[in-house]
Amino acid sequence: MGKPILTAQGLTKVYGALKATDGLSLEIQKGEIHAIIGPNGAGKTTAIGQLSGELTSDEGTIYFAGKDITRLPVHKRASLGLARSFQITSILLNFTAEDNVAMAIQARDGHSFKFWKSARTDGKLRVPAREVLKEVGLADRATIVADRLSHGEQRQLELAMALATRPNLLLLDEPMAGMGPASSRKMVALLNALKGRITILMVEHDMNAVFTLADRITVLVYGRAIATDTPENIQTDFAVRQAYLGEYV
Amino acid sequence: MNRFQPTLKACILVAALVFLIGLPPIASALEADFYIGLFSRILIYALAAVSLDLILGYGGMVSFGHAAFFGAGAYVVGIFAFHGAEGSAVFSWPFMIMGTDNALVSWIVATITSAGLAFVIGAISLRTRGVYFIMITLAFAQMMFFFFTSLELYGGDDGLSLFTRNRIGHLSLSNDTVFYYTCLGLLIGFLFFSWRLVNSRFGMVIRGCKENERRMGALGFPTYRYKLTCFIIAGAGAGLSGALMANQTEFVSPSLLHWTVSGNILVMVVLGGVGTLVGPVFGATTLLLLEEFLSRYTEHWMLFLGPILIFVVLFARRGLYGSLVERIGDDG
Numbered sequence: 001m002g003k004p005i006l007t008a009q010g011l012t013k014v015y016g017a018l019k020a021t022d023g024l025s026l027e028i029q030k031g032e033i034h035a036i037i038g039p040n041g042a043g044k045t046t047a048i049g050q051l052s053g054e055l056t057s058d059e060g061t062i063y064f065a066g067k068d069i070t071r072l073p074v075h076k077r078a079s080l081g082l083a084r085s086f087q088i089t090s091i092l093l094n095f096t097a098e099d100n101v102a103m104a105i106q107a108r109d110g111h112s113f114k115f116w117k118s119a120r121t122d123g124k125l126r127v128p129a130r131e132v133l134k135e136v137g138l139a140d141r142a143t144i145v146a147d148r149l150s151h152g153e154q155r156q157l158e159l160a161m162a163l164a165t166r167p168n169l170l171l172l173d174e175p176m177a178g179m180g181p182a183s184s185r186k187m188v189a190l191l192n193a194l195k196g197r198i199t200i201l202m203v204e205h206d207m208n209a210v211f212t213l214a215d216r217i218t219v220l221v222y223g224r225a226i227a228t229d230t231p232e233n234i235q236t237d238f239a240v241r242q243a244y245l246g247e248y249v
Numbered sequence: 250m251n252r253f254q255p256t257l258k259a260c261i262l263v264a265a266l267v268f269l270i271g272l273p274p275i276a277s278a279l280e281a282d283f284y285i286g287l288f289s290r291i292l293i294y295a296l297a298a299v300s301l302d303l304i305l306g307y308g309g310m311v312s313f314g315h316a317a318f319f320g321a322g323a324y325v326v327g328i329f330a331f332h333g334a335e336g337s338a339v340f341s342w343p344f345m346i347m348g349t350d351n352a353l354v355s356w357i358v359a360t361i362t363s364a365g366l367a368f369v370i371g372a373i374s375l376r377t378r379g380v381y382f383i384m385i386t387l388a389f390a391q392m393m394f395f396f397f398t399s400l401e402l403y404g405g406d407d408g409l410s411l412f413t414r415n416r417i418g419h420l421s422l423s424n425d426t427v428f429y430y431t432c433l434g435l436l437i438g439f440l441f442f443s444w445r446l447v448n449s450r451f452g453m454v455i456r457g458c459k460e461n462e463r464r465m466g467a468l469g470f471p472t473y474r475y476k477l478t479c480f481i482i483a484g485a486g487a488g489l490s491g492a493l494m495a496n497q498t499e500f501v502s503p504s505l506l507h508w509t510v511s512g513n514i515l516v517m518v519v520l521g522g523v524g525t526l527v528g529p530v531f532g533a534t535t536l537l538l539l540e541e542f543l544s545r546y547t548e549h550w551m552l553f554l555g556p557i558l559i560f561v562v563l564f565a566r567r568g569l570y571g572s573l574v575e576r577i578g579d580d581g
Contacts, residue, residue: 052467078469090467092460103457107468112450113478119450165468 005030005169005199006051011060013046013223020046022223024060026201028169033191033200035210038220044203045087047220048173051201052084053077065168078107081168085158087177087203091146097157098142101129104164129164136160136190152183159190163198170194172202176209188212211235258574262527269433273426285425286497291537292432293493296439298517298529300486305515306524307447308479309459310375313383314390315514317370318363318484320506322491324397325359327409327501334412352415352422356492363488364481366393371480375473387508394506408502415496422496432493436530439486443526446482455479487514520561522571531570 006028013021020043028034036044049055051062053074061070069077078084092100102125106112109124119125133139136156141149146157155175162170175191176184188209194200195213204210210217211231218228227237269288276284297319304310332339332348339346349355370389377385398406414422422428446452454475457465465472495501504510513536521532539557543550565572 054463054467073471074466075469075471078467084467086463086467090461090464092457092464094460095457099453103453103465104468106450106453107470112454112470112475114450115452116445116449118445118448119453120448122450125450161464161468 003030004028005065006201007063008051009061009063011047011050011062012058013043013050013055014058019223021050021057024220024223024225026218026225026228028199028201029216030199031196032215033195033202033213035214035217036201036203036220037205037207037210037217042220043223044220045173046223048084048171048201048203052082052171078165081166082171083162083165083167083169084171085155085162085173085175087173089151089154089158091154091158091161093147094145096143096145097133097138097149097153097160098126098129100146100157101132101160101164102126104161105129105132108165132160132164135163137186150183152179152186155179155183155187156190159187163194168199170198170200172200172204174203174205176204176206184209261570261573265527265530273429277426282425285429287537287541289425289429289432289497290494291534292429292436293490293497294514294517294537295530295533296432296436296493297487297490297514298521298533299436299439299443299526300483300490301514302518302523302526302529303443303446303455303486304476304480304483305518306522306528307452307459308455308476310476310480311383312374312386312480312483313508313511313515314370314374314386314388315483315487316506316508316510317386317390317393318367318487319491319494319510319514320393320397320501320503321366322359322363322488323495323501323505324403324409324491325362325488326355326415326492326495327411328403329355329358330411330413330415330495331403331409350413350415352417352492352496355415356489359492360485360488363491364485366488367481367484368477371477371484375476375480387511390506390508390511394503394508397506398503404502406503408500408504411495411499411501414499428496432497435489435493439489440526440530443486447526451475451478516558518568520558520568522568525568525571525574528568528570532568535569 004027008024008026011021011024012019024047036047038044046055050057053072057070061068064080064082067080069080092103105125105128106119130139130142133142136159138153138156138160141153146154149157175187179187184206191200191213214231216228217231217234218225219234227234229237272288273285276282297315301312301315304312328339329348330350333350335348337348339348370386374382374385374389403409414428416422420427422431454465454470458472458476462472491505494505517532517536518529520535521530522528539554540550543553561569
């Protein structure tokens with residue numbers, strides 16, 4: 001594979017006496033789907049927070065597309081092409097599905113200090129928004145207020161918003177969280193279709209999804225990466241570790 | 250449904266517009282000129298309420314200090330008029346500005362001053378959230394209240410009388426009808442501007458921040474800057490409204506900056522419909538008419554206003570106008 005799009009080195013986040021991430025180092029290759037797995041409390045969501053910029057790191061550095069982004073705020077990282085979804089769906093609930101995605105399109109289309117022209121009839125926003133909705137399978141739900149969408153559809157919409165910003169790296173925090181088997185399969189298919197086109201770093205508990213999608217997997221325990229390898233190797237390694245540690249998954 | 254509701258809305262708007270345009274000649278014909286003054290006051294407060302709703306209803310910023318901008322705008326007009334009558338300068342450093350009764354100067358300066366004040370207050374207040382934001386905006390407004398109370402040159406807590414109303418070029422606003430139409434024109438202008446604003450890209454960002462600021466940040470919007478800009482626009486609107494108020498009463502005093510004024514403007518917005526543009530106009534009309542007529546019967550008119558407000562909040566959450574044209578995600 002080529003050169004890494006994101007490199008994190010020695011990331012640490014301390015909450016009082018607890019080291020949520022403890023010297024975590026990661027390399028994400030361009031084009032891969034990279035999954036982080038680990039038991040509850042391993043610091044997966046904390047790590048995503050540090051990478052996206054919601055949490056400041058106590059130690060360590062993050063390079064993204066060759067740039068040091070360690071001290072950049074969330075919105076600057078986002079405008080560099082770092083998009084994310086949240087563990088608990090985070091969308092604009094009183095906006096229609098199309099308005100949600102149009103907002104994401106607007107985010108990548110320069111600044112929004114434009115006070116006069118209507119954004120509701122702006123083809124530059126609406127046309128690409130409908131395209132992205134189609135891509136995630138929500139084309140016929142465009143005019144529905146997000147609040148009225150099912151949980152699975154809301155997750156799809158959140159993914160659509162992230163995709164609409166044309167990210168260089170997509171951070172997905174448990175994309176299958178709270179989904180039934182049917183919507184889970186749909187989401188896996190969706191992500192699979194993105195494979196190769198978009199670099200994805202995902203945290204996920206659903207092992208089927210992880211082993212189906214991931215090119216590489218990092219196992220996180222107590223804030224440290226104890227292994228990074230292909231799914232096959234991790235799976236074999238897994239049994240060994242489980243035997244020794246007896247605690248994971 | 251979609252065909253019916255805009256029609257209902259259009260009917261309400263046209264009826265209101267016809268009423269407001271026709272009011273002065275009818276009031277004069279019926280020898281009830283008093284209503285021209287009353288409705289001028291309503292239009293002025295409506296302007297302030299619409300500006301508050303930009304940050305409150307669309308931006309989700311519950312400011313309890315809108316009187317600061319309202320009062321500052323009024324004082325600018327008062328101070329300019331004071332120096333204009335005296336023939337002296339308002340200030341002479343770094344450059345000299347003479348006092349004047351020309352609206353084109355003093356109203357614009359009033360608007361800019363309030364915008365500048367909103368920049369300072371907003372820049373600090375917007376670093377807080379929720380109840381802290383309410384308290385800090387209130388605290389700033391109180392600071393302004395005591396600041397103007399201590400301005401001995403301009404009457405301290407007694408306030409300052411204007412020698413006469415401003416003029417626009419050669420057009421004197423001393424005529425109540427002329428002044429009324431000036432207020433109406435400015436209100437409609439500001440409503441139109443706000444309508445474009447809330448549906449523009451900027452407006453969508455502001456609404457998005459109200460809905461889910463975290464998501465907006467994650468999409469790449471520097472939310473603080475957008476909210477601050479909105480806060481400044483609202484402050485400017487309130488400043489203009491204050492400039493009109495000084496002309497309406499031909500008197501400015503710290504009471505314009507009292508926290509109850511902020512409260513009243515807030516009540517107008519809630520009464521009429523948070524997050525609608527025309528709602529605050531209805532709210533201002535309702536509140537001031539109730540005040541006018543209830544206070545003829547009793548000085549404890551607030552006692553009756555209270556239950557009405559509770560009723561509206563309980564049973565018409567989107568306010569009087571908002572409930573009438575109920576539609577989620579309305580464009581105003």
